Amino acid sequence: MAITDASLVALRVFREVAERGTFTAAAVALGYTQSAVSRQIATLERAVGADLLERRHEGVRLTTAGQIVLRRAVAVAEQVEAAARELAGLPGAGGRVRLGWFTSAGTGLVPQALAELRRTHPAVTVTSREGSTPALIRALRAGSVDLAVIATEPPHRPPDTDGPPLRTRVLTDRSLMVAVPATHPLAGGSFVDVADLRGQEWIGGHSSGGERLMGVWPGLDERPVVAHVARDWLAKLHLVAAGCGLTTIPPVLAGMVPAGVRVLPVRGGPDEGRRMTLAWLYDPLPAPAARLAEALEAAAATGS
Known part of the structure; x- marks a missing residue:
């Protein structure tokens, strides 16, 4: 054969x-x-x-x-x-872009970028889907998406080791934060010392791409007490507002928390940087994908 x-x-x-x-x-x-x-x-x-x-x-x-x-x-x-x-009389593929994004990016960055793209380039049609970073990288390799907004953590290695290497562009590079109930003793300051996170109760969850625990401050020198487990970010933040515990939060969500929650930076210990990166497979990007990439960069620059 x-x-x-x-x-x-x-x-x-x-x-x-x-x-x-x-x-x-x-x-x-x-x-x-x-x-x-x-x-x-x-x-x-x-x-x-x-x-x-x-x-x-x-x-x-x-x-x-x-x-x-x-x-x-x-x-x-x-x-x-x-x-x-x-055959169906539909527009050609030249005006289509398939975008993948990890969960946090869908709360602000992606909607803002798509709204701007519709305003500036209404002929470009975008379809999008949510996924874990590993799933989105596989989708890029499989040709199921053209662009992917992925998340990386220090030391920010290449997304995978397959060839050819993925092309990447950093959208944001900021530090992980912690969400605390507004009535919590830690809520009164302008930051939280990492030592004060010991002994706290946490609202955690498992990432959609595996069983890695999310929502607990990384590197705690104790076994964390996870009082509640939820996958959905909104559910976790409402549990924080109800006084049920603390959770970590990426900076992209800091401006979207419900009433009763304070989002604070953490001082002390290693910096827990979180990077949003745009990834694709081949250069040059087709014009529609390049327009979407520009819109995502602009949305990231505004602090979304």
Whole structure:
């Protein structure tokens, strides 16, 4: 067999596995059984004559051959989608941009950028989706999004180690803050000393991209007391307002807290910087994507 024998279905399934990171997640997204996904991948690997994926306990990783096939699968999918739009009489892809963003960016930065883009370039059509940073990086590699707003923490390494390297542009680089009830003793100052965070009760949650605990100040030299767990930022902040505990908060959300919450910087200990970064795969960016990138940079510069 040869790669020319590969079916569009197999290429589509492979692209979904590469983006989702596991056979199970790809099967759910496609409405297939996991065994059907496995059969399609096995068929494609036989056609190519090489392993495309490294199977690991935590999911899959593209091999070198897999990276090559993925690039071609993305190109094929884009051509098929363009043909479908043309047949349906829809606008060409030149005016479309697909944006991915991590949760915090969707509260202020992304809506502001999209509003400005609609004002300055109304012909550009943007579709967007939320995801964890690892999921968004996979989506960039799989060609499912054109731009992604991702989050990084010190030491701010490259987003991944695959090739070609992702292009990146820093949007904001600020320090993590802490949200405290307005009635809390710590709320009276202009900052919180890191030592005063010991012994506090926390409102935490697990990130959508894994089981890493969010909401608790990093690096505490004690086992934190997590009194409440919530994924949703608004829920966590309303629990803070109700006096149920403290939570960490990225600077992008500082201006959007409900009444009864104070957001304060933390002094002492290592700086807990949080960086919002715009990432994409290839230069130069097409004109519509470049216009959106400019709008995101402008929104970031205003402090959103």
